[in-house]
Amino acid sequence: MEIKDFGPIKHIHVEDIKPMTVLIGESGSGKSTIMKVLALSRWLYKMMSIRSYLKYSGVKKTPFRFRIDSLLRTVGLEDYMRTSSIITYKNGDVVIRLENGNLNGTSQYIPKSQLSLEKISFIADNRNLVADIIEGKISVKKQFYLNETYEDYVKASESIRDFGVDYLGVKLEVRKTQQGLKHRIVSTENGNTFDIKLSDASSGMKNIMPLNLIVEYYSKKFDIVGSMNQAIFSYVTKADSLKDFKAVENVGELSHKRVHLFIEEPELSLFPESQLHLVDFITDRVISNGPEDYDISLMIATHSPYIVNYLNVLLSRKTNGDYLNDRPGVDEKQLDVYRVFEGEIQSLMTLTKDGKTRVDATDMVETMEAIGNEYAELN
Secondary structure: OEEEEEOOEEEEEOOOOOOEEEEEEOOOOOHHHHHHHHHHHHHHHHHHHHHHHHHHOOOOOOOOOOOHHHHHHHOOOHHHOOOOOEEEEEEOOEEEEEEOOEEEOOOOOOOHHHOEEEEEEEEOOOHHHHHHHHOOOOOOOOOHHHHHHHHHHHHHHHHOOEEEEHHHOEEEEEEEEOOEEEEEEEEOOOOOOOEEEHHHOOHHHHHHHHHHHHHHHHHHHOOHHHHHHHHHHHHHHHOOOHHHOOOOOOHHHOOEEEEEEEEEOOOOOOOHHHHHHHHHHHHHHHHHOOOOOOEEEEEEEEOOHHHHHHHHHHHHHHHHOHHHHOOOOOOHHHEEEEEEEOOEEEEOEEEOOOOOEEEOOHHHHHHHHHHHHHHHHHO
């Protein structure tokens, strides 16, 4: 993927996007811009794959029209476009390119051998509002990513009715009542009993519950084949081409099946120790004990120095074999960490003297040292 002159991004180029990619940088540096561009590009590839599958299955007319101005407006990126903006996304033999305000490459058909099932889930930084949406207190109109997060949470909560977060001493219970589903936060600690609405919970719990439930759903409960079959039936029906449809191949037999998770600021409203527990949970579900029926990838945008430093623990666990003791680890080939700074990116992956791959978090350590030094001087 390559992005030039788009919003806060001057120029970035990532040849190979790893299964676990972490972006860290100041607010407004462009972390979320990178994620949103990649999510949109992968969505375009997904729709191209569906259209290609339908074409190979005898459906000549499909309801797909890709207008870049409309797409950017929908996802809130229309003001990021300049006449000099260039975005290039490659997947196999397919190249999608935005240049001079024109979107190129989306009319091509994906080779049969590269057809894939794709699902993109974007977990927005304002996910704490999901609890209020459920209660009908606010609307999600014209808030694309919040609406996507809300819809994914609803799907997850219909499948997972009881979900515990041990390190916070609580669990989410989704109860069926005559008035519909009720989302409750229940204490699991002895001597500290409470049972409250999700919307009345702390900001940390309102942030973490949608995130955790969506990750759990897409790593353990998601039926990617069933989801795609429903989508294909819907598109064929809209095109009034059901009589022409002769499946070129069963959807479940396609070689490539992928779920892509994008998470904005997972650390929101969490104490540092809880941030690390959250990283363990996400890494376990996505990397260490991911789904068997499809691949899953993760991209995170964060401000947290704790999370970035903790990635070295995950690398060391994998290297030392500690991940075998139910402690998640990540292989160096699965991880990339980038600092987003002044419109560009800088890889923080480095080799130690003994040849081990680690994350260079020196900048973040130096900030803590500077605080300590100033305190020492004043006292």
